[in-house]
Amino acid sequence: MIDFKQILSVSLILFSVIDILGSIPIIINLRKKVGHIQSEKATLAAGVLMIAFLLVGKSILGLFGIGVEDFAIAGALIIFALGAEMILGIELFKPDPEATSSASIVPIAFPLIAGAGTLTTILTLKAEFEQVNIAIGILLNLIFVYIVLKSTSWLERKLGKTGVDVLRRIFGIILLSIAVKIFKTNAFPITVG
Template sequence: MLEYTDYLKIFIALLAVVDPLGAMPIIASMTARDKASELKAIARTVVLSVTTMLLVALYIGQEVLIFFGISINSFRVSGGILLMLMSLSMLQGKISETVRNEEEAKEGKTKETIAVVPLSIPLLAGPGAISTVILYAQKGSGINHYLLISLDIIAVTAILWCVLRATPWLTQRLSQTGINVVIRLMGLILLALAVEFIAGGLKGLFPVLA
């Protein structure tokens, strides 16, 4: 089990990766024509889907890596590179194409049900969020370690639910500049985490660097 301050760090990291406020303009554009009752149902489905995906990654993600013969250090480097690509886009006030590209955007507009795809996956619980959960899960052991990370995930998705429910109100009061400031701040945090993951993975792969 890690220190309690480490679990606060994990919470901040997950919040930066999921980035509910940064994804809000996309969510707003996809749900603009929905009624209040429909938006409530979408918010509930999104939160359940994101929570389920991240909890599955937490509890069986490392076993999946073992099944495919992927070392955790290799995954640290690859996950760190993925987070770095995401963070560089966020520092420019954009949503990375590793999360959502133009083809997925067009496909999402044609679907009646968008809560699971693309809102939950890959926009919110995408490769970056899944990688982050798996990488932090392997840093400790024991039931308390996994329960505390589970609480971090639930706390992040609770914030996500609040943002989803308040999307119509927030879009009327927050400017694009304000949203971009939040995206860039989260991108900076994410970049620091990416460097940490890559450095740790390289030290594990090449002990001479330690």
């Protein structure tokens, strides 16, 4: 059932994890190297990855005998690491700078948009939210990602380095809080009766 509160929560969580605004410097550098980035192609490829993982990610885990709660805890740890990375200004997840031949897919669609953190988060969200609301949250984020990809140079001028840094740190704190909540919910479930 469609729940606007869930959609808003999912959208904000994914927005923080995808961190497309924080990726603007990487995208600008890549654009200088390869000349042009196909925003439509990058957004579509990232969307296919995210929706596929939403639909069959649990089945893939089942093949390895891993429960959603176990994956949620692992996801919480990755989200925590991403949040710490954003706040501390360190780089744990590094894109491959040599991948210039298909820059719209690698590294923009994967791993910048639909990377390990995003895919883990999508599966982790399934423990808390309904699938339809997650799918809508994914689509809303993809629309935003597309707009940002189309207007990176304009955004760079308007936000400036300080603006991008401030946004990155704010979303880092939000991610740390979300990671703690997901960890607590899945590591220490409340038993009734």
